Amino acid sequence: MQKMNTSSKFKDIISESLLIQSGSPSVFQLDTKTEDFGPLTRKTLGKKNLNKANRAVLLVGETGAGKSTVINALVNHTMGVKFEDEVWFQIVEDEKRGQTESQTSDVIVYEIFGFEDQTLPFSLTIIDTPGFGDTRGIEKDLIVSQRLFDLFRSDEGIQEIHAVGLVVKATDNRVNDRLSYVFNSVMSLFGKNLEQSIVALITHSDGRQPKNVLQALEATKIRCAKNEKNQPIYFLFDNSQSDDRSEDTEFIKIATEISERGLRTFTDFLEKKTAQKLMTTTDVLNERISLTACVQNLQERILLIEQKQVELKQTHDALVKQVENMNKSETFTVEVDVVFKEKEPLRSQKIFRQNIFEKAMVCTICEENCHYPGCTLVRRPQHCEVIRKGHCTVCTGKCPASAHVKENWRYVTKTKKVKKTVGVKKEIKTEKGDAEKNFNIVKGLINEIQKLRSEKFQLIDEAYQHVIKLEEIALQVNAGTTLVHLDFLITKMKEKGDTKKVQKLDEMRTQMDEGTKLALQYLWGRVTTV
Incomplete structure (x- = not known):
């Protein structure tokens, strides 16, 4: 691992980041301020401006659905990273880098400050939750609710959110007991006031309407925000932004455009949403x-x-x-x-x-x-x-x-x-x-x-x-x-x-x-x- 300087528009950020993959694109691990409060973790990039608006998003889904990729995509979008910049930033640490315990085992709050009005008119707070359906046992799933309860009731935690992103793979095209369990577990966490804030973030998408996923959401009676056709509101993402572009460049560019379109429409949705208090969910x-x-x-x-x-x-x-x-x-x-x-x-x-x-x-x-x-x-x-x-x-x-x-x-x-x-004692034996x-x-x-x-x-x-x-x-x-x-x-x-x-x-x-x-x-x- 080494650090790398560049004359790009992200020179200052790159100078404080760690190069983890050179090439096209160069991939950097962002240097964040990490704080533990109680059993929870907060990672902050930049400095908060109290005069700027903020939007908070909670991401939930099964293990392996692609929450980490969505988080990294949201961060790069907030920073204004384009395909032609030939650079990609990660805020979620790669599990392969020798961590003794998977980072995705914890509720982590990511805060992205200092980029307001570059791409978005607001800063971003992203709450990442452990994946449901973990092979290590049911107790892992039950503790998700414990962790969120800790987060929502802590003075240093989160008191309101603008959206809940249900992260689903586009390949989840069949209703089965595992997928129903994941959806059911996710919905059990929230109060009724959050129904209109729950949307589907569909990963590994080819850009087409995800008919099978929508049918799965309908079949499992997911209560979420609906569009004018009474269908679940969804946003599409591809997971190829950090892939090597030396081959299949045109394909990766098309895939990146799918994600960029999903990011634009999702952040537009966020901008229009009113914050929902978490008292009922707590x-x-x-x-x-x-x-x-x-x-x-x-x-x-x-x-x-x-x-x-x-x-x-x-x-x-x-x-x-x-x-x-x-x-x-x-x-x-x-x-x-x-x-x-x-x-x-x-x-x-x-x-x-x-x-x-x-x-x-x-x-x-x-x-x-x-x-x-x-x-x-x-x-x-x-x-x-x-x-x-x-x-x-x-x-x-x-x-x-x-x-x-x-x-x-x-x-x-x-x-x-x-x-x-x-x-019985003799003297009282009768x-x-x-x-x-x-x-x-x-x-x-x-x-x-x-x-x-x-x-x-x-x-x-x-x-x-x-x-x-x-x-x-x-x-x-x-x-x-x-x-x-x-x-x-x-x-x-x-x-x-x-x-x-x-x-x-x-x-x-x-x-x-x-x-x-x-x-x-x-x-x-x-x-x-x-």
Whole structure:
């Protein structure tokens, strides 16, 4: 790698950039100011002018769709780079340059300042998100919502955007479960107020109308901005701008013109758009995070109840046996499965560049996992998404934040075989006394189980309220991940016997369109594979 000087109009920028490919065009890595705020990253080119307008774009899509290429194209367009300049700039770092962790694993905010009124009348902020459908597992996709929630609620983050670009390959010409899952996951992130700001950015295009992609968007019921023909608004991009031009020059020039036309029309769209506040989207993300944490905790507590029931039955059967053999022995020993909590170390595997995701937020009083996996933003429990008004919304006791810790371990429920000696003291040994003592022991266990059942039903009601809130504010309430929770809640609500709420959940379940069914099919496939 070396630096290179030139007398071109980009001399100053090139002098501060790194040459990564010589030839036609010469490709340079831009030198940006990089800042980490919380688990997020900001890369800034140039200096912000508060008197100039800014447009913010959020890019989402599946892994390999071409988001990085679109970002680089937008930056070059903003800088005024033309085909004949024989130069190309990258702001997204090439993963082949020896990074220990893929840059596309993180939400990164790119800011491009100092080029206002050269090509565009505004500066540009581009938010790049991790790709959906990552082969490394479903947890990677779930953390996208966590990261965006971090970004949108941070004082240093983003509070409004002008457009959401759904990046799709022109070769995605068939509706399948994977594509439906990606579309479904993307739409589940946003509030209803962003519908008219969502557009398709179609990569690897040959310049023709992408009929198959449009049909796929229609088939999966994507709610987005529409044109006068009631078709999704889209913009076309080729991905060849940085390719070597020593051969197939005319072809690459035509391909570049496709992208330049797409860039002009997309930035014209941006200029006319009114910024949309992200408060509703932040609420959607918060409700989804809370719903997931609530259901995860509920499942663990149900396991505890079931194991307690086993312990109750074993003790009950032993007491019955004692009564039957009262004349033979004053005491006897019985082996029961006793339930207990244990701290289990978390795996040391990094999910992203920082280890922050590997910690669980747990309650030390209730001995419960209140938020794991997914507690992402800060190292202190009071800032966790499930803490509201200073108290946890998940654990049994709704304990204060001060009772919680973020650690590299989590609570797990286990059982162990324990021998118990049951007997009656001689001085009080009467048939009536034994019966009363045995009855009181069983009654105490039954009361404990009833208390646990009441707590379980309370948590089911809380999870139900999260779903209802999502129905009110979310652009896509029936996301695949939500429907997984919905099936679970329907089953548990039936156990509770609340027919009215069961009916409401069933209605939401039956409203699932074909695209969501395919997404759910893909989601279950990945879960069972893992």
